[in-house]
Amino acid sequence: MKFSENWLRQHVPTAATRDELAATLTAIGLEVEEVTALGAALDGVVVARIVSAEKHPEADRLQVCSVDTGSGTVQIVCGAPNARAGLIAPLATVGASLPGGLQIKAAKLRGVESFGMLCSAKELGIDADASGLLELPADAPVGQPLAQYLGLPDASIEIKLTPNRADCFSVRGIAYDVAAASGSAVAPLAIEPVPAMIGSALAVELDAGADVPRYCGRVIEGVDATAPTPVWMAERLRRSGVRPVSFLVDVTQYVMLEIGQPMHAFDRDTLAGPVGARRARKGEATKLLNAQDVALDEQFIVITDGAGAAQRVVALGGVMGGYDSRVTEATVNVFLEAAHFAPAAIIGRGRKLGLHTDAGHRFERGVDPELPRTAIEYATRLILDIAGGAAGPLTESALPEHLPQPRPVALRRARLARVLGLSVADAEVERILQALGLAVERSDDGWNVTAPSRRFDIAIEEDLIEEIARIHGYDRIPTTLPGGASRLIAPSETRVDAPTVRRQMAARDYLEAVNYAFVDAAWLQLWQAGEGAVALANPLSAELGVMRTMLLPGLVAALARNAARQQDRVRLFELGNVFHAAAGAPLETQRIAAAVCGDARAEQWGRAAQPVGFHDLRGDLDSLAAAAGARLEYRPSAPAWAHPGRSADVWRVDGGRVLRLGWIGQLHPRLQRALDLDVEVVAFELDLGGLVERAIAKAGAQSKYPSVRRDRAFIVADTVPWAAIQATVQAAAGPSLRELVLFDRYQGKGVETGFKSLAMGLILQDESRTLTDRDVDAVVAEVTAAVEREHGARLRA
Template sequence: MKFSENWLRELVEIRADRAALAHALTMAGLEVEELTPLGDGLAGVVVAEIVGAEKHPQADRLQVCKVNAGQGEPLQIVCGAPNARVGIKVPLAKIGAELPGGISIKAAKLRGVESSGMLCSAKELGIDTDASGLLELPADAPVGQPLADYLGLPDASIELKLTPNRPDCLGLFGLAHDVAALFGSTVKLPVQATVPVTGPSRRGIRLEAGKDAPRYLGRIVEGIDPAARTPLWLAERLRRAGLRPISAVVDVTNYVMLELGQPLHAFDNDTLEGDIVVRHARVGELLKLLDGSEAKLDEGFVLIADEHKALAVAGVMGGYDSRVTDVTRNVFLESAHFAPAAIMGRARKLGLHTDASHRFERGVDPELPSRALERATELLLAIAGGHAGPVLVAESPADLPLPVPVALRRTRLKRVLGVDVADAEVGRIFTALGMRVEETADGWRITAPSSRFDIEREEDLIEEVARIFGYDNIPTATPAGALTLAIEPEARIGELALREQLAARDYYEAVNLSFVAADLLASWGFTERLVHLANPLSADLAVMRPSLLPGLIEALRHNRARQQERVRLFELARVFGAGDPPVETPSLAIVACGSALAEQWGEPSRELDFHDLKGDLDTLVAWGGEPQRWSVHADGLPGWLHPGRGARVARDGVTVGYLGALHPQLARALDLGADVHVLELALEPLLVRRLPQARAVPRFPAVRRDIAVDLPESVSWSQIEQTVRRTLGEGLKELRLFDRYSGKGVEAGRKSLAMGLILQDASRTLTDDDADRCVREAIAALEQSCKAKLRG
């Protein structure tokens, strides 16, 4: 929000200088982002008229001008501005003047011709950035008057960085209430008179967008003068607010938006056909906008249309074909209330950001449209003439927001702020802010005006008291209170401990955005159950991530592009799936590439492989104390994993994640340039820990029996382990795989595995017969379940 300091001071008495005003606004939560003084040091600059102009005898681009400065004989001034011509009125810096920027005006000779002053551009005067030519003043500007007096200078352009919850301060009238509360003064808002109806023209209005557009007002003004020039006072206020004056109609709508905070739009009434229809856009509907771009719309957009065509994207921008031009004599003024949710994100979806959308998506006072329409009509008639038709109103009262009273307790206010604020001061603050105050037994009942969308609960009212009373007036005190220490459950591993374990295994933690691009997910094959954002930050951040791996791999690519060959990253975060509401699942993901070990001399260099990551998984699983409940399988792999170097991870037979190398096609598509191994697991199963239980040291010795079996290559070790453990039960204390062989003596497609069975009974010493029976049972189970054969 950018505005003129002088304009604000007209609306409210401010007993403070510019610096104090800026400080007070910032401390009240209305941060002054930029303050630009305008027109300081213009003593000696007056309004002048060029009464003669001839070409300089020694320079093609210079003119010798005769200038009437209101002091007798015309002055001779050499000027190089392209728009210098007879009849225009411009600023003249007389000899002795000191312009902003340290320019001193002295008598001089330019190419042999004497010059007694300088004709100035707006930039040279420090009141604008335009340096394309002389600042042209209106034809009725009084010659000889000091320019500062004529332009209402000095002034300052103040730009506020407003938070999204304060849309009421996007208009000077709303901001004036805050300033009045800060300085203990009153707002001097003009009373808005009703413009008399002098024209008969009217047009029907139909609301078909439901709660998205519950109020729409319009008015036809006929017979305006399209050549009418915006008065200087209005043009200067626009300029100091960062808006360039364009035409009387456009300038009036912009001025009312700045003054009241209500965006308006003007259509060329002669281009409209039939009734105005406020409706939702149809899928694929196209509209050429004011800036010449073509908007492709969907059902989420609200449109202003007539009986035959679309006219404007509601709350964002008008259409090109119905715009006001230099020959427009009849206009249709629009003033409406649109629900913030209906406008939010629509401008960004079209690649736009407009003053109207900036206000509507934050919330505009639903009571403003009528006042804004009357004010705009009043100004337009005064500037360009014409005849105003009746105000046309269409509204759905049931869909309009209603102010709700909020209770504020005196004890709660003191407890939160830590300071006593007098009842009279509390009442003054809320009254100055335009709120209705009712005293109750334990405090106040406050009803905020319809412009204050942010007042919803007691804490909002306490914030209002704090910022107006002044944070500097609230003493700093150490908080006091009893803290309850949380008890960490023993049956659960903390996430911090998991992070520390991964860091100890040479991984770095990464933190990525929860949003990713849809096309990136498509390359991974994630196309189902996606959560799409209605209001994405950008097209590349339009979908909630269904997996941590795409973001982690992008981080890995970023590191590899910066000469990091060995990259090891992990992330603990949530992934999202479609549902009502969307399903959030805490997950752990690991990505790694490059050498298995950091560069050193003790071990030969080798590339990271599947078993390295499997070892990291085993370490994490071991923390739970029940590694036998975990298994890996070669079936059921997703498309992004290498079919021969990947595994499905299960706990108690339920799939909880995947492990292995990325599929070569995906690696090429992502331009990884190296083998990348990944692991992703649901986090919750990893955090479950079996409580340790004390047991007596076994009194009886263990017995070991070694067996070697011949079985198909496709049978995994996890299948063998589960089969043997299921068969022998608690009598099997440990199963150790100590050899794998394939080659001579073993059929093609088969392998030989040698394992040790550690057997033990808590109540007696096992005999050879007991051990032999266990071996026979294990072999029989392996023959039946795994197609194994005992090797001699």
């Protein structure tokens, strides 16, 4: 929101300097982004009239002008293309000092004397236009100081508003906040109703329900549309960032900036009546003021003219007027419109058409529903005073049941003191609330406060506390540390905590990644993992429309981005939650995932490069499981995203419990091509809860008797996994087996095709005695028989 400092001061008298005013605005939450000083040093600059303009005898682009200063005539050499006889423009007389430090002196230009300088708006520091002299109205008083005529010095102040402060999209709305902060009061805005002078009127019909609960209109006949916009109005518009267009358009803009109600002016002669407001119909189209043809659907609100089959769309409600019904210099009769549009009916409609308008910006955030009648009366008075004409009766159509109704909000004295941490005097609380335009009524424990219709943002007690805090001053609220007793909770010994898991992964040369929990639904479908995905009701974007059901899609995408940027060796892991639809709230599960590509180890001179593989990642996972004392088994599996024959389900098998944790393996080549990955990726994803559970460690005596090792090599079918043989050996060996080591796997000469040789070491030990050869032989024999019986194995010679 940009506005004129002088305009604001007209509504709220204050002795604060410009810097103090800017600081106050920022302190109360209306952050000042820019202050542009205008006409700060214009002493010696007067309104002047060019009496004659003759060609310079020595220069084609210069003119020798005779200029009336109001106290005499001076000769000025001027090069502006619009310098001409009869033009009224600013003249900087000899001795004047312009913004930027330019000193005006008598000079000779190509041999012709010049006693001053005719000025452009840029040279005066009041606008960026440097295309020619600043042209003043024909009735501008010659000889009057320019600063006095233009209401200078002034400043253009731009503030940044939060979405909840729609009431500050007007000078008057800002004035209430300034008045409350500075201890002053907002000057009354006297807008007397304009009595009807003619009977001309257009009926208004509302057929949009709560979307358009109020619509006001008035016919004004005999208007002079060519009347120039008064200087005071045009300057206020310019300083508010609005370029004057024509008087009838400028009036509607002026009223909107001053009191906050967007308006529109129709050429009455283009309307047949009645005027209506309704939802657009599918397939309808219209041409807007910017000459853009737009196709509409049921989401848009339209203003219509006529009835039955002759009804046509003449404006896009709350966004922009129509081209065919616009006012022009030929307009004689005007129909003024001011309506209240519900924010929900306007939000996003302009953006859908690639439009951003001041009206749409305001209606999206909320406009005072009580303003339309006031705005019509104000605009009518301005038009009649400046452009003449005769006003008809003000026509209003309203649906009271759909209009917001003010309701009191209780503010408790004790709650205010508790939240702010200080006691604000009752008189100060009442002063602040009343200065903001709120109705205050005392109660036993505080106040009952009713917000004006323009303050949509005040609905609960905390809103009122915020108002007190920002006006009383955030800097006056003491900084205190929170108090209270806190209970120390010792970390659980029954699970490995997340920091330990992260340190363990970092020690294995992994980097942690953090990805969005929101993903693209099409992305999950690519992984064939979209079943049970939770869709978001209000996603940040279409690409972040559902909650993730796996960590790997995001993690592998991060790996792919790194690989595409010349990172040959990438090792990433992530701890995060995944979500699945369930009865009631979504089911949330914490998981850990890792994805690797490139060499198994960092490049070094003492070891040849070797691509990372399944067993490298398995070693990292076994190391992580060891921190919880978990024993893992790997059983072949082939989910949709996995490479057949190179993936496995991960099971935790210890303590008499068997629990599936997740998956480990290589990604399917088809998926890698779809992800544009030129490298093989090995990954795992497991439920973290089952992985990090651990039994409480118990101290036990170490056996003082020696251990015995016996090695055995079996030839077994290549399809038999080591995990199955391991389980058989452990069950057959009994309690004397302390450790089982697989130290060789061989296929080749001496072993027939389709078989493999597995060599293992059995380490036996007893806690109460030294094992004899007979004891050891009995255990080895039992193990050999069990492996041969259950897996069709035979001892290798």
